[in-house]
Amino acid sequence: MRGALGFLVVALLVIAALWYGYLRPQGDDGGASPGQAVLLTGVRNDLTNIVRAERAFLIQNGVYGTLEQLIQSGELMMEKPRRGIYLYSIEVDGRSFRATARPEGEGAAGWPVIHVNENMQFTEER
Numbered sequence: 295m296r297g298a299l300g301f302l303v304v305a306l307l308v309i310a311a312l313w314y315g316y317l318r319p320q321g322d323d324g325g326a327s328p329g330q331a332v333l334l335t336g337v338r339n340d341l342t343n344i345v346r347a348e349r350a351f352l353i354q355n356g357v358y359g360t361l362e363q364l365i366q367s368g369e370l371m372m373e374k375p376r377r378g379i380y381l382y383s384i385e386v387d388g389r390s391f392r393a394t395a396r397p398e399g400e401g402a403a404g405w406p407v408i409h410v411n412e413n414m415q416f417t418e419e420r
Contacts, residue, residue: 334406337380337395341410344370344384344393348412358391358412360384379405
């Protein structure tokens with residue numbers, strides 16, 4: 295009897311681990327694979343860094359800067375304006391801006407376009 299109970303406990307733990315690791319609903323990334331989730335997290339972090347760089351650039355220059363200006367000024371540490379399939383751009387309009395991460399090239403279908411503005415408000419388009 296004790297052996298059967300131990301087996302049952304182990305079986306339930308295995309089932310719970312499988313459910314948690316593979317079967318549970320995925321988070322905000324719409325069921326993205328782990329690799330996709332890592333890429334999307336990196337893109338969101340890059341956009342957050344762009345907002346921080348824009349704020350510092352605004353304090354120093356009185357205006358928001360282009361992506362090239364942020365990189366050249368040293369406010370944004372980014373060798374190239376992309377991560378994986380995502381290409382970054384910034385639209386500046388007076389006292390506001392919108393940074394965009396747009397998937398491009400092979401394999402870009404189905405990936406969201408991600409925007410962030412000067413108020414750190416993120417939006418996504420699918």
